[in-house]
Structures are given as structure tokens and as C-alpha cells.
Amino acid sequence: METHLHYEISQFLYKEAYLLDHRQYLDWLELLTEDIKYVMPLRVTVDNKTKSNFISEMSYFTDTKEDITMKVERLYTKSAWVDNPAPRQRHFISNVMIEPTIIADEYKVRSYFLFKRSRASEINTEELFGEREDIIRRENGEWKIAQRTVYPDQAVLTVMNISMFL
Amino acid sequence: MKAEELQQIKEKVEEGYLPQWVVTDPEIYKLEQERIFGTTWLFLGHESELNEPGSYITRMMADDPILLMKNKTGEIKAFLNSCTHRGTRLCTVDFGKKKTHTCPYHGWSYNLDGELIGIVAGNKVYGEKMDKSEWGLRPVPRVESYQGMIFGNLDHNAVSLEEYLGEMKWYFDIMLGRSDGGMEVRGLPQRWVAKANWKMTSENFAADPYHVQTTHRSAVEMKLTPTDPLYASFGHQVVLSNGHGINVITSATGKSANKYQGMPESMWPMFEKNLNNEQLGIFSRVTTFVGGVFPNLSFLSSCSGSEGTKHNHLQFRVWRPIGPDKVEIWVWYMIDKALPEDYKEKSYKGFLATFGAAGTFEQDDTENWARIIEASQGRMSRDRKLNYNNVANYLMGLDNLEPDENFPGPGTAYPSCYTDHIARSMHKYWLELIMEETRG
Numbered sequence: 186m187e188t189h190l191h192y193e194i195s196q197f198l199y200k201e202a203y204l205l206d207h208r209q210y211l212d213w214l215e216l217l218t219e220d221i222k223y224v225m226p227l228r229v230t231v232d233n234k235t236k237s238n239f240i241s242e243m244s245y246f247t248d249t250k251e252d253i254t255m256k257v258e259r260l261y262t263k264s265a266w267v268d269n270p271a272p273r274q275r276h277f278i279s280n281v282m283i284e285p286t287i288i289a290d291e292y293k294v295r296s297y298f299l300f301k302r303s304r305a306s307e308i309n310t311e312e313l314f315g316e317r318e319d320i321i322r323r324e325n326g327e328w329k330i331a332q333r334t335v336y337p338d339q340a341v342l343t344v345m346n347i348s349m350f351l
Numbered sequence: 352m353k354a355e356e357l358q359q360i361k362e363k364v365e366e367g368y369l370p371q372w373v374v375t376d377p378e379i380y381k382l383e384q385e386r387i388f389g390t391t392w393l394f395l396g397h398e399s400e401l402n403e404p405g406s407y408i409t410r411m412m413a414d415d416p417i418l419l420m421k422n423k424t425g426e427i428k429a430f431l432n433s434c435t436h437r438g439t440r441l442c443t444v445d446f447g448k449k450k451t452h453t454c455p456y457h458g459w460s461y462n463l464d465g466e467l468i469g470i471v472a473g474n475k476v477y478g479e480k481m482d483k484s485e486w487g488l489r490p491v492p493r494v495e496s497y498q499g500m501i502f503g504n505l506d507h508n509a510v511s512l513e514e515y516l517g518e519m520k521w522y523f524d525i526m527l528g529r530s531d532g533g534m535e536v537r538g539l540p541q542r543w544v545a546k547a548n549w550k551m552t553s554e555n556f557a558a559d560p561y562h563v564q565t566t567h568r569s570a571v572e573m574k575l576t577p578t579d580p581l582y583a584s585f586g587h588q589v590v591l592s593n594g595h596g597i598n599v600i601t602s603a604t605g606k607s608a609n610k611y612q613g614m615p616e617s618m619w620p621m622f623e624k625n626l627n628n629e630q631l632g633i634f635s636r637v638t639t640f641v642g643g644v645f646p647n648l649s650f651l652s653s654c655s656g657s658e659g660t661k662h663n664h665l666q667f668r669v670w671r672p673i674g675p676d677k678v679e680i681w682v683w684y685m686i687d688k689a690l691p692e693d694y695k696e697k698s699y700k701g702f703l704a705t706f707g708a709a710g711t712f713e714q715d716d717t718e719n720w721a722r723i724i725e726a727s728q729g730r731m732s733r734d735r736k737l738n739y740n741n742v743a744n745y746l747m748g749l750d751n752l753e754p755d756e757n758f759p760g761p762g763t764a765y766p767s768c769y770t771d772h773i774a775r776s777m778h779k780y781w782l783e784l785i786m787e788e789t790r791g
Contacts, residue, residue, distance in 0.1 A: 225709070227538065227539060227541060229444075229445045229446070229539055230443065230444045230445045231444050231445065231446070231447055232444045232447045232449070233447075240538045240539060241538075242537050242538030242539075243537055243538025243539055243540075243541065243684065244703065245541060245703070245707065245708050245709045246703050246704075246709040247700065247703060252704060255573070255704075255711075256711060258573065259569050259572075259573055259711050262568075262569040262572040262573060263568075263569075263572065264565075264568035264569045264571075264572060264715075265569045265711075265714075265715065266566065266569075266715040266718045266719070267714040267715050267717065267718045304721075307721075307725075340445065340542065341542040341543060341544060341679060342542065342543035342544065342708060343543070343544050344543065344544075344708075345543070345544075345545045345546060345717040345718075345721060346543075346545075346708055346709070346713060346714040346717045347708045347709035347714075348709075348714040
């Protein structure tokens, strides 16, 4: 059972990455619950190693399903220049760890990510990396993402913008 | 850099052109480091970021790491963030609170006034002749603030910050001094790196509402902004002293559908108390303030949300040059302390959705900044003799726009924001500085 669950959820995350990398954003939206919280706080550098080095007061985004849907719709307009030409992107997802929560059919899922992007004929590639903490839920037999917190490992991001979904 | 090359730029700038090679030229970049970033007032942070004695933040002035600390008497001091013993970077974190800063290399420690207070094995290794008072942290030569905005200057002989800001103070008063208790920075600035030249990003904010209707066309397609291609032109572009400038954008009617940028009515009596009639007049009609303090501080005060429930947000940003073709972007989100929490939260969300690294408006800006770099590095665009006449066009409004004498604010106000008056003024000031020998 444990192994099977791990396999199922990992496959779900890989499929999600595939949809994103292939710009199938409308299909990707289907993987998100209506009440999703999708957040990326700022990584900061603090003196005390034991304290959190994220701040909750400021983030790069704190999106609801409505916010995400609008971002997706915008990418499908004729004049979202950041996506024209469309950059090539890859999400590498690894180190998947699953824990049950107190709610049946809901799991806390941690994964590592490495995001790479190549834009037009640009030789230098951009990257972002870090960790994600998700709440993944089974709704009517389908896996859905109910919450995602993206923890970047950099205090100064080395991407020109965050037009991608992580 | 040859004198005749600078002279040639000067002639072009006066005619409303900018030779494209100056955008990314390494020699120009060196001159800028010395003569612009070494002599002008650079933004370091806001007083609300340093709450109590011992609070500290670390910042950058171009390539110099800076440590700002609040001392026991509540004064904010700024130092080169470098141990005076062997030059080690003293503090490597973004913010915090402590009474002393100790260097990890040999253990020299400094108090909140930057004084050297501890040397490991002191007299035993240095004898009696070492005078600690000579080895305090190197202070930033000038640190001054206006409306809570802290600036530093590496030039001892610089004019005062207030004199440098000049006419901009009047507009800063509207954005920063309108409500009781002033503004507060939320959290820390967002930071990321873009492929861009600092002059072009500064110009984008200070001088260029013309880009809005094309670069941000997706917002029109999404029905978030008006379809009229002139919608960002209404209002005044105001040229201020020392290369500063502000666009006071209104609407086709000269008014805003959201009085006082959509701030709640409970705040209005405060505005009426803290601002004069001319300032109130402008603030009540403006939809967007967007502008810049030369060289690399930009600001944007706008509204987000659906019509009728728009929420104002204010951001300041620094374009820290890290090369001719790269900037580290720092974005501070600020909000009136006196606003209700609920409003603050909605405003913050509006900010994140539009500007900041993940904002939908921002994303398309970064694309254009990168494309300028990509097309400004080759032989043709770097042609200093201008055989190909390779100049960028800054002719808009040059011969066909006269200042509006009735505009109530200081500065020279042109009755449209689609004009290159601020850009030309920035280039002139930029050139004046890079042609000047460094002062003693």
C-alpha cells in the first residue's frame, strides 16, 4: 500500500510537470482544487541558523485558483510578450516524500524541484531550485493539489521574472 | 574614453538622439560607476525597516556592501560592511538585531556606532600602541533621509539630499507624507536579477508611459485596462531638476474614477490635513504616479483590482547595476501605516498580481529590457563614429509640446505623458555627470 501510494503520487507530480513543460496550462488547472493556496515566500538570510529563513510578510505570490486562472488566461493572449516566443522549460521533480495528514485522502507531499528555462536563441539558461510542500488530496478518485508552498533556495532569484508555474 | 566621443554623444543628446552604443559600453559603465554611482544620492532603505536600537539591514550601493544599524539613541548609521582589519565582509545576513557585529576572521567586534570595541588578544598582540578609535567601520560619507527614505552618498562634497531631490520633495510628500504615521515597508524587498541596463530600466519607469499600451497590451486583452491606445498619456509628464521626473497620469476626462487612488474615505481628512490644496488637487485626480529619482531609484503608485474597488499600492525599486547588461532588481512594497488591515491586505495582493517578480505587468517589461541588451552589443550598435547613424529615438514631444503653465505642481509640466521630455533630461544630466572629472 505504502509503495503503491508513493508511486501514484510521484507519477501524479511527474504528470503535472509534463503538462507545465508542454504548456498544457488548461489541463494543468484541472489538477488544482478550487480552494488551492499557491504561495512562494521570500527566502532571506538570517543570523540564527535555527530560525526560519523565510518571511511570511512578503512573498513572490500568494495565489488563489482565480489568480492562477487569470495568469493562465493571460499567457493565452496574443500579447503576453514574456511567452512570445515561448521559452522552453523543464521541471525536474525529485526526492518525493509523503506523509499522511489527519484528514483521510489528504497527504503532505514534499518534493525538490529544479526549474530550467531557455529563451529564444539565448545561450545562457535560467534556473530556479528549491523545495515544494504540497497538500495533495484525492477528490472523486482523482488526485488534486490543494496547497503548494514553493520555497526557493535563493535570496536573489536568478530568473528574469516568475512567469512560470512551479 | 576620448573627449571627442563624449562631445559627440553630447551633440546627439541635444538633438534628441542617444547613440545606441552608450547603453552597454564597458567604458561608459566604468565612468558611470565612478562619476554617477560615486557622487549621487543612492537609496538604501526606509526607516520603518529599522525598528529598535540594534536593528540592522544590509544593502548595496552599486558594488559596495553597506550595513545600516540603529544605535542606542535611535540614529541610523551606515557603514561599509567590511571589517577594518583585513576587509572581510562583516555581516552576511539581510536583517536582524544585535548589539555588536563580530568578524569571523579574527574576531574584531564593532558596536552600533561602528566603533571597534573588541580585538582578540588586544594588547598582547598589538602592544599598547594600537588605538582602537582609529579602526572603526568606514562610514558612508553622507547619510540623509527624507520622508523616511534613507539615502547614502559616497561624495563628501555632495549637495544635501533635500537639495538633490529638489522639486521631487513636493511629490514625495504626496506619496509618502499624506497620512499620519507615514509609510511602512512590508517584509523585505523582493530581489531578482534581470538582463537589462540600469539606464533603460530607470528610463522605463521615470520617462516612458508610451510603452504601456504595447508592452502591457495583454492587460487590454484581459479587459483590465482601457482599450484607448492613449490611455496612459492623459495627464502631465513633469521634468524635475537633476534628472528626476514624474508622470502624473489621469484619464481622458482629467480625473480619476477612484478619488485619492482608491484610498478609503476614512483616510481623506488626514490627506486634507497633511497636504496643501495644490497637492490635494493632483492626488485626487491622479490614477498613477510613476517616476524616478536619478540615477536608479524608481517608484510607482497605482491601483489594482476591479473598477470601483481599486486598491492603491506604492512600490519603490532600485536597479542595482551589476554590469552593463545586468541589474539586480530590489522592490520595496510600502503602505500607509494608518490604513485598515483589510485594505492593506487587498493592496498587497494587487501589488503581487501586477508588479514584482511574478506580476503579470512586470513579466513583459523584463522581456523588452532583455531585448535592448541583445541588440546593443554588436559592431553596428557599438559604432562610435556613428557611420550607420545608429542612434535611439528620443524625439517625441521635442518640437510639438509646450509646457502647461497652469499645472499646480513644481517642475516643467508637459500636457501629455507620451513624450520624451524626462528621458532627454535624464540623458543630459547623465552626460553632465560622466563628463565631469570626479570631485576631490
